[in-house]
Amino acid sequence: MGKGQNFKKLSCAICVALMLPLGEGGVTVQAEEAAVSTRNPYYQQVEAPVVQPAWSLPVAKAKVVDNVEPVTAVAENGKVFMLQPNGKLAALKAASGAKLWEYGSQLAQRMVYNNGAIYGMTTAGALYKVKEDNGSKVWSAALGYGAADSIKVTGGTVYVTQGQKMAAVDAATGKIKWRIAEDPNNYYFGSEALEAEGVVVRNYAVSGAITVSLLAVYDKTTGNKLWEASRQLAPLAIKDGVLYSERELFMLDDDPVNRKIQIAAFNLRTGALKGERTYSWTDKAATDGVYHGGGSYSSAFLNGNDLYIHQGQRLVLYDFRNYVSGAEPLKKWAQESYDQRIPLNLVHQDRIYYTDEHSHGLIAMKLANGQYARFDQGENNTVQAAIFGKGVYVGQSDGLLHAYDLISSKPVFTVRTGSPEFAPLLKTGGMLLIQSGGKLHGIKLPASLK
Template sequence: MGYTKKYKAATILAIGAIILPLAAGWLAPNASAESAIITSGNPYYTKVSAPVLKPLWSFTIAAVKNPQSTQTVTALAENGTVFALQNNYKLIALKAATGKKMWEFGSALAPLFIYNSGNIYGLTQKGSLYAVKENGTKLWSTDLALPNASSIQKIGNTVYVTQGIYLAAVDAVSGKLKWKINENSGYFGLDQLAQADGVVLRTYIGESVLALSSLVAYDAESGKKLWEQYRHELPLAIKDGLLYSVKNLAMLDEDPVNRKIPVSVINVKTGEIKGERQYRWTETADPDIGFRSGGAYGSAFLEGDSLYIFQGDTLARYDFWKYSADGKPQQVWEQAILESEAPLYKVHQQRMLFINYRDQSLAALKLANGQVMRLPAGENPAVQLDIFGSTIYTGQSDGLFHAYDFISFKPLFTVNTGSRDFAPTLKTGSTLIVRSGGKLMGIKLPASIK
C-alpha cells in the first residue's frame, strides 16, 4: 500500500510514428493531418493505494441551499448516535453503527444545532431556540426572533445565540430568556464568546475602511454593557480577574524590521488596562514586500502554558506565565513553509499544523526537530480535511475519500463516495461518518484506528 506512479509505454507508438510517414504517399495520397504547434504530456500521475472500504449504511439529509450561509450544521455525532436534519426539516437520531432510526423530533427546524452534556440545542426556521434530550424528549422552546442566527454556544448554565449585532442569553435548564441585546449598528459581531468572573466577552468588527476589532464586555446576568476596548481581540487567557488580549497595531506601528506583538493586561470587570506585555523580534526588511502582519507573519496563540508567536522566518515559543520585558523565547524553529501555507493555530502530537489554502493540503512542523512534513498529494485536490486522533481524513474533488496515518502519512483506506461535495467528517466510537453528496455514510473503522 502507498503511493505509486503509473507510466504509459510508448514504444509501439514511436515505431508507428516512423513507418507511417514513409508509407503516406501510397496509403492515402490525398490525406493530410494538421500538426499541433506543440505537444507535451505527463505520463506520470499519483495513485493512492489503500484498501477500499464500503459504507455500512447511508442516509440522505437536508441540503444547505447556500454554501456561504451562516447556518450549515446538518449533522452531529455523539455517544454512538448521529443527529441529523432531514429533507423535511425534522431532526432524526440514527444509531451510528447501523444507521437505524431511533427517534424523530420537531418540524421546520434550521440547519443550526449543537450537542452539549446530553442535550441538543437548536434553532427553528422562525428563530426560536429549542432544547431536546438525546433520547428525543423535548425540554423547552423559546422565541428569540433570530431566524438568521449564526451560532449557538452553551457556557455554564447559559445558552448564547449570536446573529450579527445581536446576542441573546437563555437559561439552559428552564429555557427562560435572560436577556437579548444588540450592539452598535456600525459593527459586525463575531461568533466566538468567552466568559469569566460573571462577564461575557465578544468581539466586533467595525464596518469602516480600517476594519479593526473591538472587545466588548457584558454582565452575564443582565446583559448590561460594562466596557469596550478598541483594537483588541478575544483574550488569550483569563486568570485572577485579569484577561490578556492581543492589541492590533495596524496603522500605528508597521516597522518591517523591529517587530512586536503587544498583549494588554485588562481588568475583566472594569476594562481598565493594567499593563502591557511586548513580545519583540527583528526581521530583515524586503523592499519588494514591505510590512506584513497576521498569520505566519505576526500572530500568536496560547496552547496550555506555551505562547506560540509566528514571526515570519521563525516560530517562537514562550512560557506565558513567566513573562519578563527582556525575556527570550524558550524555543525557536525555522518556519520553512510555503507562501500559500497558513497556521491553523493548533499543536497536535507535538506538531504545529498549517493548511495550504490553495489545495487544502496539510503541513506539519515537528517541534522535536523543526522538520516540516507535508501530506503527499492525492489523485486530485482535497476539498475537505479532518483530523481525529492519529488519523487524517481527506475528501477529494473526484469523490475519493482517503484516510492517512498522522505520523507517517501512510494511506490507510479509501472510500469512493461518488460526489465531489464534502462536509466536515464526524466520528463517534469506532464509526466514521463521511458526509458527501448530501448523504451520511457510516464506515466501520479498522481495529487499528482509534
C-alpha cells in the same frame, strides 16, 4: 500466377511504399506538435484500499449563508443526530444507521450537543432543547433568530448569536435571561460567545476610516456591556480577573523589518489596562519594503502556558507565565513556505497545523524535530479535512475521501462518496461520519484509527 499470389505481392508493395520516404510531389503526414505542453510533476494518486460505507442515508444539504458554516449533523455517545431533508431531526445508531427517533419540523441548520441534550434552532428563530435518549422536547424559547450563527452551552446557560445580536437562555428551564443587540451599522461579523469568570466576551469588526477588530465584554448575569476595546483581538487567555488580548497593529506599526507582537492585559470587569507585553523580532526576509501582517507573518496563540508566535521565517515559543522584556524564545522552528500557509493556531499530537492557501490542504509540523508532513498530496484539492485522534481525513473536490495515519503520514483507506460536496466530518466511537452530496455515510474505522 493465381489471384492469391497477386494479392500478396500487391500488399507487400503497399507496405514497402508506406515505409519509404516520399519523393517530390508526395505528402508527408505528421502529428501536430503542441504549442505548449506541461505536466504536474507533483501529481500523485493515493494508493489505499477502497472501503464501502456500512450504511448511507439522506441528510439535509448544507446551505452556507453569509459565509457561516451550517450544522446539519452532530455525533456523540455512539449516536448521530442529523437534520433530514424534510426538516426533521433524527437520531441514529452510528454503527448501523438504525433510526432511534424523530423530532420537530422546519428545523434550521444549527444545533449542538451538550450533556445529554440537543439544542437547535427552528427556521422561525426559536431555540429548542430535546433529550438525547428519546427525542422528547424539554422546552423552546422564541428568540426570533431565524439566521442564528452560533449556539454555545456553558455551565447552565445557552448563548445564541446572530450577527450583532446575542441572547442568554437558562439551559434547564428555557427562560430567556437577557437579549442584546449592537448597532448593525457599526458592528459586523460577531464571534460566538465566550463565557469566563462572570463575563461574556465577543469580538466584532467595526467600521470607520478602516475596519478593525473590537473586543466587547458583557456582564454574564444582566448582559450589560462592561467595556470594549478597539483594535483588540479575541482573548488569548482569561485568568484570575485578567483578560489577555493581542493588539491589532495594522496601520499603526507597519515596519516590515522591525516587527512586534503586543499583548495587552485588561482588568476583566473594568477594562482598565494593567500592563502590556511586547515580543519583538527582526524580519530579515522583508527586502521588498512591503508590510505583511497576521497569519504566519505575525500572530500568537496559547496552548496551556506555551505562547507560540508566528514570525514569518520562524515559529517561536515563550513561557507565558514568565514574561521578561527582551528575552529570547525558549524554542525556534523554521516556518516552511510561510507566505503560502495559514496557521490554525492549535497543538494536537505534538504538532502545529496549517492550511495551504492554494490547495486548502492540511499541513502538520512536528514540534519534536520541525519536520513537515503534507496531507494535500492527493489527486485534487481539499474541500474538507479533519483530525480525530491519530486519524487524518481529507475530502477532495473529486469526491474521494482519503484517511491517513497522522503519525506515519501513510494512507489507510479511501471512500468514494460520488460528490465533490463535503460538510464537516464527524466521529463517534469507531465510526467516521461523512456528509457529502446530501448523503450521510457511516464508515467503520480500522483499529489503528479508532
